[in-house]
């Protein structure tokens with residue numbers, strides 16, 4: 305019986321020259337996710353990290369889904385990973401979450417850690433109607449899940465229907481063009497520009513991953529919140545005389561400017 | 569071919585059950601074979617509005633759990649042939665309903681040759697409401713003319729478009745209708761209520777009808793008569809108009825302005 309941890313026959317010796325598998329416990333940062341909304345997170349992170357810039361640099365981090373407590377919430381892992389990456393947190397995997405959420409994470413090539421206080425395998429039950437966001441074509445229908453278009457194909461996203469309360473859209477790596485209205489209680493996000501040919505009543509966030517020259521155009525401004533590159537204004541701070549106008553929102557000298565356009 | 573019609577809203581107390589009872593009754597009056605199901609498990613309501621509460625032996629949950637068959641549980645309406653009620657259970661808890669169980673009941677009704685299966689949804693957007701709308705072919709989204717009700721209706725329209733069986737299986741989407749209920753022309757004219765135009769502009773779905781706020785509704789439910797059977801009443805007539813539109817007929821909107829006509833002109837119509 306050979307008790308040696310490193311067998312010495314020819315084949316294994318050959319492998320050993322190239323790699324060795326070992327276990328080691330690493331101290332990982334835990335990022336507890338309390339709200340999967342990319343917009344909310346982007347805004348909060350911006351505030352939080354502004355106080356302590358360069359605090360993190362490629363810090364290996366595990367995303368803990370347990371605080372969500374809602375296995376139905378669809379999480380846009382690729383968007384989340386790149387958002388956190390921008391802030392120096394390198395997501396290596398997730399812990400907790402429902403089966404659907406864990407499947408979605410696995411599809412995003414994240415490692416699956418067992419939940420902190422949960423035996424592996426004891427997954428919360430999910431109704432079969434719930435699932436992770438399916439891959440969306442460039443022209444999309446609204447879904448509860450944050451929809452997204454991969455940057456490597458068509459990076460602009462076109463939405464024909466009304467974006468309704470509770471829905472999220474994210475045009476990753478490109479512009480978001482919406483032929484209808486964006487209703488109160490919904491969020492539309494783009495790494496590039498956002499064009500809304502209806503009324504903007506919800507939240508719109510352009511230049512989401514850092515682009516000062518991104519803009520938002522809308523045919524009728526009635527927004528809850530607008531943001532470019534993390535600088536935002538809520539409804540309270542939008543000039544009342546611009547409400548109901550066709551407007552463009554842009555950054556000028558580090559300030560978020562809203563101005564009417566067209567035949568004013 | 570059976571059509572599954574869900575009456576839903578998100579917000580509670582906007583008139584779903586009132587609408588379910590009248591739509592089901594109205595469709596049956598037009599000669600269709602109709603079943604109306606109360607999905608509000610734990611809060612029986614529809615049977616009262618339909619006036620069948622004293623004849624409930626078995627309910628929806630009994631059928632879902634295999635304790636009774638459909639024939640035993642369907643309560644035949646005494647006023648109109650072709651109309652059947654499947655009551656909700658007051659004793660069981662909400663988890664008694666499963667997607668599989670609901671599908672079994674709906675399939676059973678289809679096999680029995682029902683033309684319309686009307687599903688009265690519970691309030692909210694949780695499991696009960698999701699099950700009520702999951703298998704629907706058409707949806708009537710009920711909203712009162714006020715902001716929170718419209719917001720919830722919008723949320724529900726989003727769920728219909730993304731979380732239904734049709735959406736999940738990439739089938740043609742659920743046909744959506746907006747039904748405005750409890751519309752008070754006087755308050756609308758005074759600007760105290762959202763206008764129909766604003767509601768349509770936000771919700772962006774076709775308008776099935778506007779049911780005025782009416783004392784006839786309370787009278788009707790107190791006497792266990794769906795208000796559509798009261799054709800003297802404005803609400804009853806508005807529901808009849810909605811049925812006609814649902815069946816593809818054209819009807820002008822009525823009861824949108826404050827009634828200024830005298831007794832005779834009302835008696836003889838416009």
Ligand SMILES: Nc1ncnc2c1ncn2[C@@H]1O[C@H](COP(=O)(O)OP(=O)(O)OP(=O)(O)O)[C@@H](O)[C@H]1O
Nearest residue numbers: 580581582583584585586691750780781782785786
């Ligand atoms: N057109 C109307 N005019 C006056 N009262 C109405 C009208 N429609 C509904 N109501 C009243 O509003 C109340 C709620 O109606 P209903 O039970 O139909 O609502 P619901 O949406 O089913 O409520 P829930 O969410 O609790 O199931 C009842 O008291 C009913 O009589």
Ligand SMILES: [Mg+2]
Nearest residue numbers: 584585608613
């Ligand atoms: Mg009800």
